[in-house]
Amino acid sequence: MNPAPSRKIFNIIVIAAALGYFVDIYDLILFGVVKNPSLIDLGITDKAALFSEGNFLLSMQMAGMLIGGIVWGILSDKKGRMSILFMTIFLYSIANIANGFAQNIPQYAALRFIAGFGLSGELGIGITMVSEIMTKETRGLGASIVSGIGIAGSALAFTVAEKFNWRVAFWTGGGLGLLLLFLRIAVYESGMYEKTKGIKVSKGNFISLFTNIKRFKKFIFIILLGIPSWYTVSVLAINAPTIAQDALHISGPIKGSTSVMLHYIGAAVGSFFFGYLSLKLKSRKKPILIAIISIAFFCILYFSLHGASPNVFYTILLLMGIPMGGLWTVFVTAASEQFGTNLRATVTTSAPNFVRGANILITYLLGMFTTLFSSTGTNDGLWISAVIVGVFFIAIAIISVFFIDETYGKDLDYVEKVK
Numbered sequence: 001m002n003p004a005p006s007r008k009i010f011n012i013i014v015i016a017a018a019l020g021y022f023v024d025i026y027d028l029i030l031f032g033v034v035k036n037p038s039l040i041d042l043g044i045t046d047k048a049a050l051f052s053e054g055n056f057l058l059s060m061q062m063a064g065m066l067i068g069g070i071v072w073g074i075l076s077d078k079k080g081r082m083s084i085l086f087m088t089i090f091l092y093s094i095a096n097i098a099n100g101f102a103q104n105i106p107q108y109a110a111l112r113f114i115a116g117f118g119l120s121g122e123l124g125i126g127i128t129m130v131s132e133i134m135t136k137e138t139r140g141l142g143a144s145i146v147s148g149i150g151i152a153g154s155a156l157a158f159t160v161a162e163k164f165n166w167r168v169a170f171w172t173g174g175g176l177g178l179l180l181l182f183l184r185i186a187v188y189e190s191g192m193y194e195k196t197k198g199i200k201v202s203k204g205n206f207i208s209l210f211t212n213i214k215r216f217k218k219f220i221f222i223i224l225l226g227i228p229s230w231y232t233v234s235v236l237a238i239n240a241p242t243i244a245q246d247a248l249h250i251s252g253p254i255k256g257s258t259s260v261m262l263h264y265i266g267a268a269v270g271s272f273f274f275g276y277l278s279l280k281l282k283s284r285k286k287p288i289l290i291a292i293i294s295i296a297f298f299c300i301l302y303f304s305l306h307g308a309s310p311n312v313f314y315t316i317l318l319l320m321g322i323p324m325g326g327l328w329t330v331f332v333t334a335a336s337e338q339f340g341t342n343l344r345a346t347v348t349t350s351a352p353n354f355v356r357g358a359n360i361l362i363t364y365l366l367g368m369f370t371t372l373f374s375s376t377g378t379n380d381g382l383w384i385s386a387v388i389v390g391v392f393f394i395a396i397a398i399i400s401v402f403f404i405d406e407t408y409g410k411d412l413d414y415v416e417k418v419k
Helices: 012-041 047-079 081-099 105-119 121-133 139-151 153-163 166-184 191-196 213-224 227-237 240-247 256-281 285-302 310-337 341-375 381-401
Strands: none
Touching: 012 047, 012 081, 012 105, 012 121, 012 139, 012 153, 012 166, 012 256, 047 081, 047 105, 047 121, 047 341, 081 105, 081 121, 081 166, 105 121, 121 139, 121 310, 121 341, 139 153, 139 256, 139 310, 153 166, 153 256, 213 310, 213 341, 213 381, 227 240, 227 256, 227 285, 227 310, 227 341, 227 381, 240 256, 240 310, 240 381, 256 285, 256 310, 285 310, 285 381, 310 341, 341 381
C-alpha cells in the first residue's frame, strides 16, 4: 500500500504511534514511581542503598534502550517499520510481566534491561512513520500529538502505582503492551519506505553515520541538543526527594511519585504548545533553542529553592516540564527530518535512546562530583554536582542547535547515498 501523504492530524498511524509512546512513558514513569517501594519490598532499606540501587536499575534500563535503539532502528530501515514495531512491543510486554515476578536485584536489573531494549523502538519508529505518511506542513503537529498523548501515560502510571502493588503495576504495563499489538494490525507501511524496496541502496547502515563527517556531525549534534530534557527527568524529577531533602532542605516531605507526575503533566502541555510554536515560527531550531533556554531558567529557580515549601518546589517541577516536553517533541521531529528514508528510522530510533542512555553518564558524573565535593568538607556536595552537570549539558545543547539543519518543510522523500 502506498497512500498519498495524509493531511488529517488524527489518523491510524498517529493514533497507533501515540498509544505506543503512551506505553513507553507508562513504563519509564512507573519505574520512577515504584523504584523505592519495590526495592524496600525486596529488602533494600538503607537510604544510601536505595539511592544507589535505584540509579543502577535505571541505568540498566537506559543501557537496554541505548542498545535497542540502535538495533531496532537498523532493522526498521532494513526490514520495514511495521514488523519491527510488533517485535519491540511484544518483547517489552513479556519482560514487564516477568518483572512483576522479580525476587532479587539481579533479576530486576536483567528484566529492566530487556524491557528497555524492547521498548526502545516505540517512539522512534512511530515518529518515523508519522513523518513519512503526513504532509510536510502537518507532520510536526502529528509528532506533537504522539508526544502529548504518549506523555499522558505518566498519569496512568502514577494512578496504578498509587492504588496497587508494584508487581501489579508492572503486570498492567505488560498487559497494555499486548493489547496494543491488536491495534498494530490496522497500521499500514510507510509509502516512502515501500518505494525504497525498488531502489538498490544501503539501508539501516548505522556505521555510515560515522564514516561521513557531515552525517556524523548531524547525528552527534541532534543527540546533544536533546540531553537537557532527560537531565530534568532523571536528575531533577526522579531524584527529587533526595535533592529536596539533602541539597535544598525543602521545609516538608517530597514524594517522588508526585514530582515525576507533575513534571510530566507539564511535559504533555509543552508537547502541544511547542509543536504549535514550531508550526507558527515555521522552524525547528527556534523552538528548540527557546525550550533549552527555558529549561536553563527553571533550573536556576529549582536550585534557588533552599528552604522553600513543598508546594513551591512542586510548582517549579511542573513548570519546568513544559519546556522539557517541548524540547523532546521538536527534537524527535527534527531527528526524523535530518536523514533520508534509508537511514531515517535508524537515526530517529537511536537518537532519543542515546539521549536516554546519557543517563548513565549523567549518573556517573553526579556521583563522582558529589563524592568529590563532599570529601572536601562541604555540606552542599549534591547541590554543587547537580548544578555542574546541568550547566555542562545545557551549554552543550545550546551550542549544538547552531550545528543542525533547519528542517521545517523539508521534503523527506529521498535516500542517503551510502557507499
